[in-house]
Amino acid sequence: xxxxxNIIRIxxxxxxxxxxxxxxxxxxxxxKAEKCAGIFMTNSxxxxxxxxxxxxxxxxxxxxxxxxxxxxxxxxINSSGALEQWNGNLGPGPLNALFATDxxxxxxxxxxxxxxxxxxxxxxxxxxxxxxxxxxKGFVFIGWTNTEANMPxxxxxxxxxxxxxxxxxxxxxDKAIVLDFAMSLYSYGRMEAYKLGMKKLPFPGGYNIxxxxxxxxxxxxxxxxxxxxxxxxxxGLSLVLDVLAAILTxxxxxxxxxxxxxxxxxxxxxxxxxxxxxxxxxxxxxxISRIITDYSKSxxxxxxxxxxxxxxxxxxxxxxxxxxxxxxxxxxxxxxxAL
Amino acid sequence: xxxxxNIIRIxxxxxxxxxxxxxxxxxxxxxKAEKCAGIFMTNSxxxxxxxxxxxxxxxxxxxxxxxxxxxxxxxxINSSGALEQWNGNLGPGPLNALFATDxxxxxxxxxxxxxxxxxxxxxxxxxxxxxxxxxxKGFVFIGWTNTEANMPxxxxxxxxxxxxxxxxxxxxxDKAIVLDFAMSLYSYGRMEAYKLGMKKLPFPGGYNIxxxxxxxxxxxxxxxxxxxxxxxxxxGLSLVLDVLAAILTxxxxxxxxxxxxxxxxxxxxxxxxxxxxxxxxxxxxxxISRIITDYSKSxxxxxxxxxxxxxxxxxxxxxxxxxxxxxxxxxxxxxxxAL
Numbered sequence: 001x002x003x004x005x006n007i008i009r010i011x012x013x014x015x016x017x018x019x020x021x022x023x024x025x026x027x028x029x030x031x032k033a034e035k036c037a038g039i040f041m042t043n044s045x046x047x048x049x050x051x052x053x054x055x056x057x058x059x060x061x062x063x064x065x066x067x068x069x070x071x072x073x074x075x076x077i078n079s080s081g082a083l084e085q086w087n088g089n090l091g092p093g094p095l096n097a098l099f100a101t102d103x104x105x106x107x108x109x110x111x112x113x114x115x116x117x118x119x120x121x122x123x124x125x126x127x128x129x130x131x132x133x134x135x136x137k138g139f140v141f142i143g144w145t146n147t148e149a150n151m152p153x154x155x156x157x158x159x160x161x162x163x164x165x166x167x168x169x170x171x172x173x174d175k176a177i178v179l180d181f182a183m184s185l186y187s188y189g190r191m192e193a194y195k196l197g198m199k200k201l202p203f204p205g206g207y208n209i210x211x212x213x214x215x216x217x218x219x220x221x222x223x224x225x226x227x228x229x230x231x232x233x234x235x236g237l238s239l240v241l242d243v244l245a246a247i248l249t250x251x252x253x254x255x256x257x258x259x260x261x262x263x264x265x266x267x268x269x270x271x272x273x274x275x276x277x278x279x280x281x282x283x284x285x286x287x288i289s290r291i292i293t294d295y296s297k298s299x300x301x302x303x304x305x306x307x308x309x310x311x312x313x314x315x316x317x318x319x320x321x322x323x324x325x326x327x328x329x330x331x332x333x334x335x336x337x338a339l
Numbered sequence: 340x341x342x343x344x345n346i347i348r349i350x351x352x353x354x355x356x357x358x359x360x361x362x363x364x365x366x367x368x369x370x371k372a373e374k375c376a377g378i379f380m381t382n383s384x385x386x387x388x389x390x391x392x393x394x395x396x397x398x399x400x401x402x403x404x405x406x407x408x409x410x411x412x413x414x415x416i417n418s419s420g421a422l423e424q425w426n427g428n429l430g431p432g433p434l435n436a437l438f439a440t441d442x443x444x445x446x447x448x449x450x451x452x453x454x455x456x457x458x459x460x461x462x463x464x465x466x467x468x469x470x471x472x473x474x475x476k477g478f479v480f481i482g483w484t485n486t487e488a489n490m491p492x493x494x495x496x497x498x499x500x501x502x503x504x505x506x507x508x509x510x511x512x513d514k515a516i517v518l519d520f521a522m523s524l525y526s527y528g529r530m531e532a533y534k535l536g537m538k539k540l541p542f543p544g545g546y547n548i549x550x551x552x553x554x555x556x557x558x559x560x561x562x563x564x565x566x567x568x569x570x571x572x573x574x575g576l577s578l579v580l581d582v583l584a585a586i587l588t589x590x591x592x593x594x595x596x597x598x599x600x601x602x603x604x605x606x607x608x609x610x611x612x613x614x615x616x617x618x619x620x621x622x623x624x625x626x627i628s629r630i631i632t633d634y635s636k637s638x639x640x641x642x643x644x645x646x647x648x649x650x651x652x653x654x655x656x657x658x659x660x661x662x663x664x665x666x667x668x669x670x671x672x673x674x675x676x677a678l
Binding site: 077078080081082083084085110111112113114115140152153154155156157158160161168170177179181185203207211229230231233234236237239240242243244246247248250253254255271273274275277278279280283284287288290291294295297298299300301302305307309310 | 416417419420421422423424449450451452453454479491492493494495496497499500507509516518520524542546550568569570572573575576578579581582583585586587589592593594610612613614616617618619622623626627629630633634636637638639640641644646648649
């Protein structure tokens with residue numbers, strides 16, 4: 001997307017209609033196609049192109065290849081009060097995740113906190129989607145997914161850990177604080193973009209063949225020794241999130257997913273906490289506002305950039321893309337419209 | 340503790356008895372002194388000296404100064420099913436945290452998952468304590484605390500974020516996987532130890548006066564610009580953990596704690612998930628074992644070090660210290676015995 005000559009702007013409505021048409025054609029019902037098209041469009045509208053428009057073609061290919069079952073519905077496996085175990089039956093990841101989020105919110109409404117553990121699901125695209133969704137309805141959201149192995153353990157050379165994205169979302173007035181981050185410092189997609197743009201990474205993102213940290217994305221793409229956030233800490237967190245995803249769902253763990261020919265059948269956790277049952281509920285927005293006010297008073301290191309909270313930028317990108325259309329690479333869009 | 344000439348070895352029993360005597364003298368009941376002495380001793384036995392024997396004198400000073408109320412008990416503020424809000428009434432942090440963990444486990448037993456939000460408490464010392472405690476009883480544990488400000492936001496110079504330790508624990512046979520980590524790459528205590536030992540940090544741990552990353556601990560101790568794990572990611576996680584701690588408890592947030600003369604009146608979250616209610620419970624140990632087996636097959640980068648899971652080393656340190664006594668700096672021990 002770096003060369004402006006290759007970029008067209010597609011309106012949110014047009015993009016969603018096109019996604020809807022294609023999803024209907026590939027076996028999703030009206031209702032499911034509507035929801036799923038909405039998620040892919042919104043991810044794009046909010047600037048997460050890698051898990052929006054740029055991933056749509058692959059999502060449809062996965063349906064065609066039978067990895068994603070368009071008609072599958074989640075089924076309840078076990079209920080233990082505020083905690084439920086569901087099986088995603090390999091349905092579309094975003095729809096399963098949205099369902100699990102809604103169900104966790106129902107449990108949270110009933111019990112104060114709810115947890116849905118979802119086995120045998122598929123890539124949820126952008127974890128932040130479910131955080132924003134829950135926050136919009138007044139819930140704190142904590143969720144994570146495991147992935148195939150794409151990062152070595154700390155002190156190791158071969159990738160046996162996933163980057164296992166972890167999401168936190170907190171309602172904040174008509175906005176939200178949403179943190180959605182993977183356990184590797186840079187994703188493969190990000191490193192590929194830096195390589196394409198002939199740029200170095202801002203910070204070392206992995207190791208070269210000699211085992212030295214490097215900012216050269218091309219070198220890391222070859223060694224595949226990506227760097228966990230916080231070195232040993234992020235590696236530990238990745239392991240723990242995978243173990244929890246596997247044991248709470250009863251589904252697959254990273255090493256089992258990795259043995260498959262493609263990344264499918266993931267394990268995911270969805271936790272929702274209702275705010276309005278809290279004793280201090282009337283003061284919560286004011287509490288957050290005071291924290292953010294203090295945080296925003298931070299003295300900027302470069303004397304210019306304002307210090308932003310996680311998710312703050314999304315609203316700006318969203319309104320830009322609403323005004324100008326969503327930027328899409330022509331080649332990517334042509335491949336989609338041909339589906 | 341670097342110079343062996345200054346180190347004595349104290350048996351676990353002797354250390355616990357001494358702690359017990361001093362805590363009784365400073366207003367804790369038999370029962371509370373027993374529990375609290377046990378926590379400080381166990382933290383030391385398991386190698387976390389910074390939050391065991393090396394912090395005991397300061398803990399007692401805080402009682403003397405009135406920051407910690409030895410007789411205070413937690414009180415229930417609000418009950419919302421599986422989620423409860425408690426006030427710690429500035430009681431001893433380790434006892435409040437142990438209580439909250441036990442209460443979260445009771446809620447977890449009843450509802451599958453339980454959350455206790457604890458306001459107005461004090462430093463819990465080592466978060467892993469509560470993780471091990473819960474894991475030992477068959478519960479997954481997730482918990483965190485906020486702290487005073489000791490780390491800048493991403494892109495900022497002045498410390499407005501806490502390092503807000505986050506703990507995950509998972510039962511694993513008669514062992515546990517326990518991850519207990521702060522949001523700054525190195526703690527101030529760790530950097531001071533490196534400085535004392537005239538050593539560089541293994542990785543850049545903060546910024547020099549020019550705003551460049553440095554491995555010189557002395558320089559970072561001066562600028563106080565510590566580095567969050569994963570740069571922007573750990574800074575975001577710190578903010579989110581503080582906001583959650585403050586709004587779920589109704590207690591203080593980092594910026595409010597920082598305005599006090601000393602670090603007290605913290606906000607903490609305790610989540611417990613019972614494993615035996617899960618459909619796949621009989622297979623959970625085997626699931627974890629398969630994950631750890633695969634993980635341990637990692638190819639070591641230096642060809643020597645075995646790849647360990649979080650918490651694995653604790654058992655080794657524990658048995659060494661049980662055999663040889665707990666290593667304590669003579670000066671530290673003399674100050675304690677004089678209490």
